[in-house]
Amino acid sequence: MSEPQEFTRYRFVIAASTAFLAFAFGLNLFAVGPITPIMIDHFSVNNSSAGLLTSIVFFVHIICAIPASLLVGRIGLKSIVTLGAILSSTTLLSFCATDSFVLLLLLRGISGVGFLLVFPAVGPLFMQQFHHRELPLMNGIFVTACSVGISVSAFIVAPLSEAIGWEIVLSSFGGLSMISTITWVLFGRAKPFFIDDPIRSQIRTVWNVVWSQNAILIAVADAGPLALLSVAFGWLPAFYYQAHGISLTKGGGLMGLLSVSGLFALIVASFLATKVHSRRPFLVIPGFLIGLAGLSVIFLAGSGAIYFAVVVLGFACWFYVPALVTIPMDLYANSPRTVSFILAALLGLGGIASFIAPPIVGALADHTGSYIPGLVLFAVLACSLGVAGLMLPESGRSKSEI
Numbered sequence: 001m002s003e004p005q006e007f008t009r010y011r012f013v014i015a016a017s018t019a020f021l022a023f024a025f026g027l028n029l030f031a032v033g034p035i036t037p038i039m040i041d042h043f044s045v046n047n048s049s050a051g052l053l054t055s056i057v058f059f060v061h062i063i064c065a066i067p068a069s070l071l072v073g074r075i076g077l078k079s080i081v082t083l084g085a086i087l088s089s090t091t092l093l094s095f096c097a098t099d100s101f102v103l104l105l106l107l108r109g110i111s112g113v114g115f116l117l118v119f120p121a122v123g124p125l126f127m128q129q130f131h132h133r134e135l136p137l138m139n140g141i142f143v144t145a146c147s148v149g150i151s152v153s154a155f156i157v158a159p160l161s162e163a164i165g166w167e168i169v170l171s172s173f174g175g176l177s178m179i180s181t182i183t184w185v186l187f188g189r190a191k192p193f194f195i196d197d198p199i200r201s202q203i204r205t206v207w208n209v210v211w212s213q214n215a216i217l218i219a220v221a222d223a224g225p226l227a228l229l230s231v232a233f234g235w236l237p238a239f240y241y242q243a244h245g246i247s248l249t250k251g252g253g254l255m256g257l258l259s260v261s262g263l264f265a266l267i268v269a270s271f272l273a274t275k276v277h278s279r280r281p282f283l284v285i286p287g288f289l290i291g292l293a294g295l296s297v298i299f300l301a302g303s304g305a306i307y308f309a310v311v312v313l314g315f316a317c318w319f320y321v322p323a324l325v326t327i328p329m330d331l332y333a334n335s336p337r338t339v340s341f342i343l344a345a346l347l348g349l350g351g352i353a354s355f356i357a358p359p360i361v362g363a364l365a366d367h368t369g370s371y372i373p374g375l376v377l378f379a380v381l382a383c384s385l386g387v388a389g390l391m392l393p394e395s396g397r398s399k400s401e402i
Contacts, residue, residue, distance in 0.1 A: 061351020140270025287386025
């Protein structure tokens with residue numbers, strides 16, 4: 001594949017503007033988790049209902065992932081990213097205007113649609129602008145920016161909410177999201193990417209792609225860790241608070257440490273993936289380490305070893321991402337549309353896992369009086385990453401091929 005010509009000198013501006021969008025998405029993605037007890041008290045809801053505030057973002061992935069991927073080829077890459085960014089930022093800005101739990105759920109869901117529109121378009125966008133050998137790094141930068149947002153949110157959302165109110169904090173995050181949207185509108189570019197096939201033909205193509213073995217394995221690989229992360233950010237601070245007397249601020253700090261560790265893992269993995277051309281180790285090694293680390297953050301919560309356990313879990317939960325997202329670009333280098341569909345399938349199954357996981361933990365906690373059964377369940381299921389990694393074909397290329 002030859003080096004793109006038209007945007008060669010401008011491609012890193014495009015990378016920076018998409019990274020800013022990703023940071024804003026990350027800032028808002030798990031922002032409710034560290035303040036779940038505040039939400040329970042404010043809206044007078046139970047654990048199961050409060051868990052929906054985290055999982056509703058992923059529920060929309062279930063029903064909208066495939067339609068979103070079809071839109072990518074209908075309205076173009078620049079337009080679909082712009083639409084998603086506007087949709088997300090405007091709903092997030094509305095958080096300060098509601099005192100209704102149902103309306104807050106609705107706004108969280110709509111903001112999730114925004115991210116859903118952006119993510120399947122990023123793969124084809126990067127494939128347009130960057131050499132194949134640069135794709136793991138670009139994917140890593142995008143996901144790293146999102147993780148930086150998650151980390152910042154985990155550290156500051158609880159203390160700021162206690163100081164000035166959660167409505168102001170979440171709406172301020174929405175304001176930053178709007179700034180990132182304006183930045184993309186001004187500086188983002190994309191080559192024409194339109195698909196003129198009849199919609200029925202496209203639906204048939206999507207069906208064949210998303211039910212292919214490779215697409216299913218890629219989605220399953222990501223679903224387990226993503227479910228565990230949604231549970232960790234949604235419930236670990238509450239578990240630490242209720243079971244061990246750890247303050248919400250400290251619990252949020254532990255989630256921030258989890259994200260910082262993941263951030264470091266992404267940086268390391270992004271560069272390693274450009275040097276080590278085998279993808280499988282990036283999936284298999286963290287894929288089995290994640291289960292052990294997931295159990296450790298539960299059962300070591302009362303000891304000083306919790307910090308080490310959180311660091312290992314964060315590393316395992318993020319290290320695989322640049323390689324996994326690049327695999328469909330390896331396998332289908334000549335078909336950006338197929339890559340978009342597979343990324344949509346990844347979001348769809350990940351949405352199912354992330355949507356059902358926090359409410360299941362909440363329901364089990366309501367039934368048993370303990371968060372432990374649900375947390376253990378999803379720590380074990382996160383090993384789907386390692387199992388799928390063993391079953392996926394090795395898609396890495398030799399130096400002569402790139």
